Amino acid sequence: MPVGSLQLPPLAQIRGIRLAAVAAGIRYQGRDDLVVMELAAGSRAAAVFTRNAFCAAPVVVAREHLQQDMPRYLLINSGNANAGTGASGLADARACCQALAQLSGCDARQVLPFSTGVIGQKLPVERLQAALPAALSALSDSAWAAVAEAIKTTDTVAKGVSRQLQVDGRPVTVTGIAKGAGMIRPDMATMLAYLGTDADVEAESLRSCLQAAVERSFNRITVDGDTSTNDACVLVATGAAGGAALSPAHPDYPAFCEVIAQVCERLAELIVRDAEGATKFVTVEVSGGADARECLQVAYTVAQSPLVKTALFASDPNWGRILAAVGRAGLRDLDVSKVDIFLDQVCIVRQGGVAPDYREADGQRVMNQAEILIDIRLGRGGARERVWTSDLSHEYVRINAEYRS
């Protein structure tokens, strides 16, 4: 059960992008699991990928292809991650790109492959290839919602959002979709997320725009601390809206970057709200740090503490566990007598000890909520960071104990 009402809003089409989702029977039965996205000629793309050393075969191939050419197609499957599959996994990813290139008349290097699902099983290349003709003939402007459904694994809801802004006085649209429910702790990268815009954006600017957006969105969430082998986030700008190409010199570039970042933030938030087994949506805010790094260090230690997460699941205002997590975060020379901790507006720890006016009933009231702010003030500087996370429930254990069975 996701936290909050997460109904997929209407997703705006992006001029220059056509998509289709079909059922290839890769792992799931009776649902779509294969996606083709076609990008108009002249589109530019930027992407960030997982930093996991065991990155999956499609990540290796997509990174390589993107260095050689701009993509015309994204090929995405769910149900099988094609990770930990060694040389044969790489050959499988290349074979899928090759098949799509042949059918569509482009070069294989113009296809970026993506996979998500179980690690360590051979990709059923033949079933995937067999479904490609149907996908190509189904391409349409309006399949964003179907694609958001098709890339799900343990997600309970499809995730997407659209925004509009004006560039050069013309309307520009951004639509983003994402999946991700477990193995979530992006490290300088993301889960699977795809953003399209009809803006025209200069290639290097597109990359820096995406980097900045990812840094403040997908790189600020954690479900279980486990960075995936397959994380990828792609931003495509088709340029179909016309106007001058966006770059830092353009007066509308900051506003464009802000919208991209907001779309990424919303997708990141949706991922945490639909985290495996989540019953709470938790914001960990750390201020008063000497620098951003130590704020993040504290925020992630609290957000990933199994004891804090089980207390959140139990709606137990067991603030001692929050305090213990702050204390073990490894900050040098932390003066605990300067640390204050709030649950929402309720001060639970003041100057390192329980707040004199704290009453358990106040903490309980906040913990009973589905959305909780853990607000930690270190009192040693001006830096501030924020991380989103979920709780650790029986359902998380059940899902991950049964995922392969």
Next chain:
Amino acid sequence: MPVGSLQLPPLAQIRGIRLAAVAAGIRYQGRDDLVVMELAAGSRAAAVFTRNAFCAAPVVVAREHLQQDMPRYLLINSGNANAGTGASGLADARACCQALAQLSGCDARQVLPFSTGVIGQKLPVERLQAALPAALSALSDSAWAAVAEAIKTTDTVAKGVSRQLQVDGRPVTVTGIAKGAGMIRPDMATMLAYLGTDADVEAESLRSCLQAAVERSFNRITVDGDTSTNDACVLVATGAAGGAALSPAHPDYPAFCEVIAQVCERLAELIVRDAEGATKFVTVEVSGGADARECLQVAYTVAQSPLVKTALFASDPNWGRILAAVGRAGLRDLDVSKVDIFLDQVCIVRQGGVAPDYREADGQRVMNQAEILIDIRLGRGGARERVWTSDLSHEYVRINAEYRS
């Protein structure tokens, strides 16, 4: 349910140490929760404490007292950690030391206080003090097992072990007890553990002996990655066995240190076997690292991965999660094509991909066991480290969601 048969063996008495456990009603009803250990005059003690910045009041006071004098008494309570209690918690810990000092005729600085249990609640000083006379009159040589029972919190079994060796041709005995089942990831320190010996050991040598023993035992285990606020390990040498004081110059000193380390290792192992909700006892061994630090980095990342731990609980040979955890451990320039991973003797990953001869039935056979070795070979050096951990079960979530209720 602990993993393996963990019946408390007979614990040998230590000449020069008398102990008692009584019921003070600190939190639990109908069981002992207060311990007094009396050390003969001339005993030497060494201790290591938690590095959690929010260390508990008794840790602050014990560290302070130990710098000023050698202890004559250890005063230990379970059920209340006296942590996160600020200035009044410090005053409470001092008041308890003062009360015991007065009753026994020693100086308050010769009393070391220890607390374990719920964080953030006021220590019931009066109930604790009221139980001291009964504890003092109950002191005996033979209460080690009763004391091991009394210091338990969520532990399901009492933990202890005795060993003997010869020093200067005379028999010397070592007895150790410990508690700890959750909030376990000692960081250059330990849970609550107490070791006594009748050997005569020079003070500085006692400290270095304990440091080395802790480093290879308590500092190599993790249950949930949460370093406690109250960890402490004390080694007392009464000298009652006679003979020259042990120091590095003594030919029997290495053998003595080895026995101390073995006792610590056994206690550390018992703690993991009785970890909260544990159904598996898991050894993560990492070899072929460039140095010990990176071996530990990989070992802890695997041992603390919620996805690895739930797969262990499910007896699911989902080796992709192990591989993903190795990949995100943050090793610089890790060449995954040199990484091999074994479950016991079964090679699951060879040269970074699934081993060609791996069959799921073989992995399943190992995963069905209650004791599992995850053997990771990095192929980039000669360093080797080993960490013990447990799985993540429904019972862990239940215990920690209900602990305070």
